[in-house]
Structure formats: C-alpha cells, structure tokens
Amino acid sequence: AETTATGFNVNGTLVDLGATHFGDVQFTGDNANIVFDKSDDALEFADDAKATFGTGNDLQIFHNGTDSFIDNATGILLIRNDNEEIRIRPVGQVGAPTDEESAIFKPNGAVELYYDNVKRFETTSTGINITGTVVDDGATHDGDVTFTGDSANIVFDKSDNALEFADNAKATFG
Numbered sequence: 001a002e003t004t005a006t007g008f009n010v011n012g013t014l015v016d017l018g019a020t021h022f023g024d025v026q027f028t029g030d031n032a033n034i035v036f037d038k039s040d041d042a043l044e045f046a047d048d049a050k051a052t053f054g055t056g057n058d059l060q061i062f063h064n065g066t067d068s069f070i071d072n073a074t075g076i077l078l079i080r081n082d083n084e085e086i087r088i089r090p091v092g093q094v095g096a097p098t099d100e101e102s103a104i105f106k107p108n109g110a111v112e113l114y115y116d117n118v119k120r121f122e123t124t125s126t127g128i129n130i131t132g133t134v135v136d137d138g139a140t141h142d143g144d145v146t147f148t149g150d151s152a153n154i155v156f157d158k159s160d161n162a163l164e165f166a167d168n169a170k171a172t173f174g
Contacts, residue, residue, distance in 0.1 A: 083107050 027034040032049035047065035086105040100117040113121040147154040152169035
C-alpha cells in the first residue's frame with residue numbers, strides 16, 4: 001500500500017471492516033462499471049453492468065445500451081404489490097412519462113387491458129367483458145351466444161340447438 005496526495009493505493013485485497021465511504025464510490029468491472037453517485041443518492045449501473053441475485057445468478061436485471069432486461073433462469077418470476085393494483089404504462093413521446101394505461105392487475109379482481117388509454121378487455125367474476133368489435137377468425141363458442149340489438153335480442157341456445165329470435169327481432173335476407 002502507498003499513500004498519495006489524494007488518499008492511498010492498495011495493490012491486492014483491502015479489508016475495510018465497518019466501511020463508511022464519503023463521496024462517490026466506483027466499482028470497476030472488466031466490461032462495465034457501477035457507481036454510487038452521492039449527489040444523486042443512486043447506485044448507477046452502466047450499460048451491460050448487471051445486478052444479479054441468487055447463488056447461480058438466477059435473476060439478472062440489466063440494460064445493454066438499447067434494451068432493458070429482467071431475466072429469470074429458475075422458478076416463477078413473481079411481481080407482487082401489497083394489496084394494491086399493478087399498472088403497466090408506456091412512456092410518452094421523447095421519454096416523457098404518461099398516464100395512459102396499458103394493463104391493470106387488481107388484487108382478487110379484474111385484469112384490464114387498454115388500447116390508447118381506453119379499456120377494451122376485462123376479466124370479471126362471471127367471465128370477460130369486451131368493449132368494441134371482436135374479430136374472431138375461425139370463431140368457436142361453447143355455450144349460448146346472445147346478439148343484443150337496440151330493441152330485441154337473438155340468442156343461439158346451445159341446449160336447444162336453435163337460433164331464437166325474441167319478439168320484434170328480425171332476420172333479413174337478400
């Protein structure tokens with residue numbers, strides 16, 4: 001070890017029991033660095049620096065300069081929130097945050113999917129609700145199917161194997 005005008009240099013292993021560091025602390029890797037930036041109160045991972053968890057580095061969180069990753073190599077990846085919703089929101093133009101929803105996951109309740117911040121699909125205690133037009137290529141439905149009109153309904157009743165027209169419902173041909 002040697003002292004310098006700015007501190008000291010250690011060649012080898014430094015045992016620093018009860019360490020307290022004042023200022024920025026940099027961890028230099030072979031290909032990427034990690035810095036605790038005191039002015040930002042942030043642990044900053046450079047591109048390709050990974051936060052790894054588990055004995056075999058089973059969980060990794062990193063950014064490669066273009067994309068961001070949460071990689072899980074074992075078991076189930078759980079995202080949990082203590083009795084509150086989990087929301088997924090995209091980022092707006094030029095990195096600005098947005099309040100537009102993409103998906104909301106409610107505890108003990110619905111999953112909601114959005115298009116351009118308009119709810120289009122949700123799960124309910126009895127099934128699903130869809131708002132808008134359903135394009136169902138090769139449609140197969142198991143059970144009764146109800147077609148709701150402004151003043152009358154038409155039902156395909158599975159148990160009767162029949163298409164049933166309510167009063168004032170019409171079938172138009174040609």
